[in-house]
Amino acid sequence: MMRIISVLLAAVLALPLAAQTNDELVTSFVLDNGMQVVVVEDHRAPVVQHMVWYRAGSADEPKGSSGVAHFLEHLLFKATDTLASGELSATVAANGGRDNAFTSYDYTAYFQRIAADRLELMMRMEADRMTNIRLTERDIVTERQVIIEERNQRTENNPRSLFNEQMNATMYLNHRYGTPIIGWMHEMETLDMDDALGFYGTYYAPNNAILVVSGDVDPAEVRRLAEQYYGAIPANPALPERLRTEEPPHRAARRLVFADARVAQPYVSRSYLAPERDPGDQEKAASLVLLAEVLGGGTTSFLAEKLQFDTQVAVYTGAFYNGTALDDTTFDMVVVPAAGVTLEQAEAAMDAAVAEFIETGVEPEQLDRIKMQLRASEIYARDDVDRIANRYGRALASGLTVADVQDWPRVLQEVTGDDIVAAARAVIRPEASVTGWLMQAEEAIQ
C-alpha cells in the first residue's frame, strides 16, 4: 500500500516540469488554525485529487527511532474513533476511488483520487484520522512486521538499495538525510506505541499540514468544506520548530566499496553535496537541473556521447538532481562500465568527460532541445505520480511557496549555458563528494 521515495527514484521523478503553470488556476489560503490550503482547478474531468501533506518526514524523527514516520503512515490506515481499521480505504474503493500515502525525508502525504462529488466524504475521513486514531497493541505488532518485511523486500534483498543507503550515510556527516527513510532495521525492530503516538502527537496537527485539492472543484466550496472539517481541529500550540541539523563543511573526498555476491552488474556512483531550491532563490537549483539533463539526461547527453558512443567504455550513464528538498541535497552521476572495462577505468573516463564538459561548455542546440523537452508535454509521461497536486504539496512541504512553484518553469527556461557551467564548477567539489563502487563480492578489493 505504501511507497517509499528512494533517493534515486526521487531524482528520476523530479525531472523538471514546465509549460503548463501559466494556465493553472491556483487559489491558496490559510485556515484560522494555521492549516495551509492550495486549490488547483482543472475542469477537464469530474475527478478530484485530495491530499494532506504533513511537514514531518523521516528527517524529523527523534534519534534512535528511524522509520517511525513511515511506520505511522501505515498506522493511519487503522481504526479511528469513527472508522474501523481499513474502513477508510474500503470506503474510497467502494466509491470508485483509490487512495494511498507516502513518506519521504521532508514530509508524509495521504491522498485519494476520486469522483469530484465525493470530496466532502474524503475530507471528513482525512480530518478524522488527523486527530482521532485509536491504535491497539496488535496494530503495532502487525504493522511493525509489515514494515520490517517491506525493508527486507526493498532494501535487504536489493544490493543497489543497500549500496545507496551506504552512499547516503557516508555523504551526510550530520544531517538526517543520511538515515534511510524506511529506517535502520535494528531501530525499526524497537518501534512501539509510544514512538508512533509521540510522532503523531507532535506533528499531526492542522498547523503543520497542507491541504492540496486539485481537479474539478470550486475554490469557494473547497474553502467551506475545509473550514468545516479541518477548521474544527485545534492547532497544536506546542508544535516544535522544524529542527534540521546542518552539515559541517565537507573537507574530505570519500569513497566506498560495496561488494555483494548478488551484484550482477557493477557500477560507479558519484555524489556531490548540492544546494536545494530555496524560496525566492531557485536559480542555482534550476542550473543543476539543466546540468543533470545536459550531462546525463539521456542518450544525447554529454556523458552518453563520450562514454557510450565515442569510447564505448560504458553501457549506461546518468546524472540526477532533485532540488525539491528542505535542506542540502545531492547531485549524482552513475556510470555502468562496458564488459572488460574496470570500475577504475569507468570512473576515470567519467571524471575526464566532466572536466572536458566544463572546458567545452554547453552546445546551444542541445540546451534549446532540452528546454523544449522541458516545455513539451511528453516530459510528464516520464513521471506518473508527479501530478499537479503532488507538485504543489511537495514544494510547500519542502519550504517553498506557491509563487516558487509557479516561477519554477520560467526560472528553468532562463538558465544559460554559462549558468550551467558555473553550476558544474560550484558543485563538482572533490572534498564534498562520495564515490561508490558497487561490485560483485568475488572481485572486491579493500
Place this chain on the structure above:
Amino acid sequence: MMRIISVLLAAVLALPLAAQTNDELVTSFVLDNGMQVVVVEDHRAPVVQHMVWYRAGSADEPKGSSGVAHFLEHLLFKATDTLASGELSATVAANGGRDNAFTSYDYTAYFQRIAADRLELMMRMEADRMTNIRLTERDIVTERQVIIEERNQRTENNPRSLFNEQMNATMYLNHRYGTPIIGWMHEMETLDMDDALGFYGTYYAPNNAILVVSGDVDPAEVRRLAEQYYGAIPANPALPERLRTEEPPHRAARRLVFADARVAQPYVSRSYLAPERDPGDQEKAASLVLLAEVLGGGTTSFLAEKLQFDTQVAVYTGAFYNGTALDDTTFDMVVVPAAGVTLEQAEAAMDAAVAEFIETGVEPEQLDRIKMQLRASEIYARDDVDRIANRYGRALASGLTVADVQDWPRVLQEVTGDDIVAAARAVIRPEASVTGWLMQAEEAIQ
C-alpha cells in the same frame, strides 16, 4: 582550563593498566538519591582527588546542539547561588590545590586535587554547582566565544584534527561518536542559555552522577560527607534513559582523502569499528588492547619491525584501541611513509603486514614482554592523567562496574596469542573500515 579528550589522545592514554589493583582498597556504595560513590584509599600522601562524573557527554547531546556538553562544562566555573564566577577555582588554588574538568563522548567530569583535610570544602562547592548555577547572558556570550576560539586553535588550525574529525564522521553512520566532542562550528555558534540550561537540567543530578574520591581518606568519613552534601540534593525523577543510537550493519569499505596546504607529513590512517569493554564481558576488548600493542605498540611491534626496519617504507607506525566506551569504538592504525614512498605503497605495505601477522601469529616472547610491561609500573608514566580515580570514574561512566575495573588487569593477563589473532580476524573487516589519506593539498587526488 578545559581539556577535550580527542580520539587519538584517548587511544594513547588508554594504554592498559594492570598490576596494582590487588592492593587497591575500594569501597563503593550508593546514596539514597541514587548517586554512586567510589572511595579508593591511598595513604601514601596526605592528598585527595575528588571527582564528580556525570553520565552525560557529547554523545548525549540533543541533535543540532553539538558542543553543548563541553560548553556547559565551561559554564560550571561561573557563578552559583553561593559562589561568584571563578570563585571555586580561586578557592581551590588558595587552598593549595588544582582543579579542572573535561568532557568526552560519554561523560563530563570535574575534579580537584588538594590536601586531604580540604575534602569537605570541595564537596560543598561541587554539590553547590550540581544544582545552583546562575548564568548570565554575558557568561553565555563570553564562554561561547571561548569555546569557538578553542575549536579554532585545536581543530580548525590543525589539519590532523580536521582529518580525524572527518574520519570519525565517515566511520559512524548513525551514532553520535561521529560528531566531534567540541561540536561542529556552525552549531557551536548557535548555543545559547536554553541549550546550556536544558542539558544541565536534564543530566546534572545526583542520580546521574558518580563521586570518586581517592587518596588519604577514610571511607566512613567520605560517606558521612557525601550524605551531607550530595545526599541533600533530590534525584531528578525525569532523568531520561541513556539513549544511544546504534550503528546499522557496516556494509561498505569507506575511504577518504583530506588534502590541506598545511600538511607537512602525509600519512595513512585506517579505522575499524570495534567492540568496547562490556560489563562482565571484557575478553574481546582485552584481546584488542593486546593486539594494538603487539601490532603497533612501539618500536618492537610487528608493524614497526616490518615497515620501519625490514623494508623501511615507513618512518612511523602505530596501532590504537580504547575499549572504555559506552558503545562501539574503533581500532586504528597509522602508517607514516618514508620519503619517496607513496601513500598507496604505505597502505599496501600495512595491509600486507597485517595479513602476514594474522598468518604468523604472536611470538610468545613478545607477548610475555608486553604483559610484563603491562604489569610494570613504568606504564603509568605514559599516562599522567589516568590516575586511580580517573580509571574508576571513566569506567563507571562508560557502563562498567567496580568489579570490571578490578578484573581488567587479570583479563588482560589471560589473553593468549590465539585470542589476539582471533580478535584481529574479527575486527579486520573491510566493510566496517575507513581508510584515510592525509595529504598535502598540491598532491591531492580525487
